[in-house]
Structures are given as structure tokens and as C-alpha cells.
Amino acid sequence: MLNMNTNEIIIDKHSSSIQISNKISTVQRKSYNYMLKVAKNEFKNDRKLREFTITAEELLLFFDMGGENHTHLKKELGLLNKTVVTYNILGKDKQNKRWGSFTLIAGFEYKNGIISYSFPHQIINMLLDPKIFAKINLVAIKGLRSRYSIALYELAEDYINVKIPKMSMSDFRLLMGIEEEKYSKFSMFQRRVIDVAVNEINQSEYINFTLSYELEKTSRKITHIKFIVHKKENTEQTGKKQKNFYRWKNLIVKKYKEQPLCNNLTELKYLKWTLFFIDKNGFLGKDVEGNRSILEKEEAFKLWEFLFENPKKLEIVPLTQLDILRKDFRGKKIEQISTTALGSRMVTILELKEFKEENERF
Structure with missing residues (x-):
């Protein structure tokens, strides 16, 4: 039985088994994760083990499903045993190019409150050798009521240190286990699925983002749809940092309104001559060779955060002759070959080469 008196019970869950077609209910997904964790623990003592046991009581109590609700649990496990899911939907497991389908449990027996169960060989392999995995907190899952919240939480943990990839609505529906004809009106889908999951995750005290x-x-x-993960900080420190940030930002907006702000933000993949400014309404914009535009909300926020952390970048850096040449001959690589004396002057000899620079932003 897993320890209930803790805020964290972690299972290293293989990415492929996270990115599944979510055809299962809240009870089924919670039970399945618990069963995986128990099996993972037992593998530490015997890697050849293929049948595992838990009590119905511990499963019901752990997830606050009511200690007497055995009939409902048996029904849910029976459905779990019959449900075929597609896995590795977003293709994160590129090394093994895993893609396919299976039932989440190969079989189970429910007798006198004891549940014996086994997994299909695909799951066994993932448990024994999870080369790419997420650390899923069962205590966090315990507090989530919607199956959409659990699926989205696991997906976010799977990409916790990298960006969650942009998904087509078809893939996202598959991950949530929602048929195309259900919630066909997007406003309903957004309200009943996306917002329910996001709000429940954001309100959880056991999820650190x-x-x-x-x-x-x-x-x-x-x-x-694209999801963005924001890691939580210490509440007191976060509040103080936010106050300082917005106080600083307001001062900068007031000082530079309708004026150039800075350039040379190559760290953010902008070209050196991209000029940033504050417009009359206090919005952050950019000017590239006379083409002015206001930044989108997320891009502007990232830039403000960078400037707050790097205040010395708040300056207009004069372009060198080499910068001007690079600007005028964008699309060609400019290399400084040599410097030589010509009369009383030093002359720099440059060579132009065809090239295409990746990731440059304007």
C-alpha cells in the first residue's frame, strides 16, 4: 500500500503511455496510475514479475472514492481491461518510433477485495526501461476531478523542461478522448474541456506550475492550440518580484513613451538593428527598416522580462560599419578577411558569401 501521508508520490511514467487517446474515465485513469506505481515498486525486487496485487480498499481510500464502492470499482476495471488506446500520439518517442494501440491492462481478477492484474508487454517494456518519461505526482492526480485535467496535467509534466508542442485540434481531441462530433461548437468545447482542465490544474496546491x-x-x-507552462515560485518572493517588475515597467513606459527604447537584442534572436520603441498608448513595438509594428502580448512580455533582468540592454547601440554592411547585404555572409594599410589609413577587406541564417527574427 502506498503512503497516504505525503504531498508527493512520484511515478516515472513513459511518455508514450502519457500521450494516449483518453477514452478512459477519471476513476480508470487514477486507478491505472496507482496500479503502475505499485508494479514499478515491485519491479525493484523482482524484474521478472508479471502479476501484481493490490487491495480494492487501498485504491478506493487513496482516491477518496468511498471504501464501500467495490461494485463501481469492479465495473470500471472491467471497462479499463476492454478499452483499446492509441499511444505516442504526439510522437515524442522518436528514438523507438513507437506508435500503436493496446489495452492498458492485459487482465485482472477481483476476489475477496484483492485485485490481481497484469499488463500487456508494451507497458511492461515501458515500466522496465522508461528512457523518456515524466514524473507524475499521484497526490496531484488524486485532487483532480476531471479526466481532461488529469490528461492535460500529465502532458504538461511530460514537457515540463521544454515547450509543449503546438497541437492540431484533432490531436488534442484525441488526447482528451473526445469524438469530433462531441462539442462540435468550439465555444462549448473550450468551456467544457479546455477551461475546466486549465482552471483545475491552476488551482491545485500540489502542482508546481x-x-x-x-x-x-x-x-x-x-x-x-498551444499550452504554455508557468512554473510557480515561492508566493512571497513572487509577489515582491511582480511588484518590482510592474513598478519598473511603469517607470520605463513613462520615460520612453513615443521614443526609441533599445536595439541589439541578439540574445533573443532579433537582428541587431531591430529597434524597439514605446508607442503613445504605452505598448511595446519594433521597427525594422521603417516597418513598425506592435508586439503580440506574449512576445512583449518575454521582452519586458528580459529587459527587467538585463537593464544594461536598455540603450541604443550604434551600428558599426560591419553591422551596416550586414544589414545592407542581408542574405550573404560577410567575413572580415584582413586589415591592411593604404597610405595613412587602415582598410578592412571583406568577403561576401551566400548563406541563410536560421532563427533570425525581425
Whole structure:
């Protein structure tokens, strides 16, 4: 039985088994994660073990499902045993190119309150050798009521140190286990699925991050969604830092309103001559060779954060002759070959080469 008197019970769950078609209920996914954790613990003593046991009581009590609710649990495990899921939907497991489908448990027996169960060989392999995995906290899952919240929480943990990839709405529906015809009106899908999951995750005291999301349209239809993970900090420190940040930002906006702010933000992949400014309404914009535009909210916030952490970058850096040449001959690589004396002057000889610079921003 797992220790209930703790705020953290971690299972290293293989990425492929996180990115599954979520056709299972809240009770089934919670039970399944618990069963995985017990099996993982027992593998430490015997890696050849293939059948595992838990009591129905510990499962019901751990997830606050009611200690007497045995009939419901048996029904849920029976459905779990019959449900075929697709795995590795987003293709994170590129090394083994895993993609396929299986039932989450190969079989189970429920007798006198004792549950004996086994996994299909794909799950056994993932448990024994989880080369790419997420650290899933069962205590956090215990507090989530929606199956969409659990699926999204696991997905976010799977990409906790990298960006969650932008997903097509079709893939996201598959990960949530929602058929195309259900919630066909997007506003309903957003309210009943996306916002329910995001809000529940953001309110959990056992999850150390919050989520926000962006939607992308093709023509007039919303076709993609991107989730952004924001790691939580100590509440007191965060509050103080936020106050300092917004106080500083307000001072900068007041000082530089309708004026150039800075350039030379190559650390953020901007070209050196991209000029940033504050418009009359206090919004952050950029000027590239006379083409002015206001930054999108997320881009502006990232830039403000960078400037707050690096105040010395708040300056206009004069362009060198080499910078001007690079600007004028963008698309060609400029190399300084040599410097030589010509009369009383030093002359720099440059060579132009065809090239294409990746990741440059304007």
C-alpha cells in the first residue's frame, strides 16, 4: 500500500503511455496510475514479475472514492481491461518510433477485495526501461476531478523542461478522448474541456506550475492550440518580484513613451538593428527598416522580462560599419578577411558569401 501521508508520490511514467487517446474515465485513469506505481515498486525486487496485487480498499481510500464502492470499482476495471488506446500520439518517442494501440491492462481478477492484474508487454517494456518519461505526482492526480485535467496535467509534466508542442485540434481531441462530433461548437468545447482542465490544474496546491494557452486560426476556424507552462515560485518572493517588475515597467513606459527604447537584442534572436520603441498608448513595438509594428502580448512580455533582468540592454547601440554592411547585404555572409594599410589609413577587406541564417527574427 502506498503512503497516504505525503504531498508527493512520484511515478516515472513513459511518455508514450502519457500521450494516449483518453477514452478512459477519471476513476480508470487514477486507478491505472496507482496500479503502475505499485508494479514499478515491485519491479525493484523482482524484474521478472508479471502479476501484481493490490487491495480494492487501498485504491478506493487513496482516491477518496468511498471504501464501500467495490461494485463501481469492479465495473470500471472491467471497462479499463476492454478499452483499446492509441499511444505516442504526439510522437515524442522518436528514438523507438513507437506508435500503436493496446489495452492498458492485459487482465485482472477481483476476489475477496484483492485485485490481481497484469499488463500487456508494451507497458511492461515501458515500466522496465522508461528512457523518456515524466514524473507524475499521484497526490496531484488524486485532487483532480476531471479526466481532461488529469490528461492535460500529465502532458504538461511530460514537457515540463521544454515547450509543449503546438497541437492540431484533432490531436488534442484525441488526447482528451473526445469524438469530433462531441462539442462540435468550439465555444462549448473550450468551456467544457479546455477551461475546466486549465482552471483545475491552476488551482491545485500540489502542482508546481500553472497553464495558459493560445489558439490559432486557419481562415476563420480554430485549428491549433498551444499550452504554455508557468512554473510557480515561492508566493512571497513572487509577489515582491511582480511588484518590482510592474513598478519598473511603469517607470520605463513613462520615460520612453513615443521614443526609441533599445536595439541589439541578439540574445533573443532579433537582428541587431531591430529597434524597439514605446508607442503613445504605452505598448511595446519594433521597427525594422521603417516597418513598425506592435508586439503580440506574449512576445512583449518575454521582452519586458528580459529587459527587467538585463537593464544594461536598455540603450541604443550604434551600428558599426560591419553591422551596416550586414544589414545592407542581408542574405550573404560577410567575413572580415584582413586589415591592411593604404597610405595613412587602415582598410578592412571583406568577403561576401551566400548563406541563410536560421532563427533570425525581425
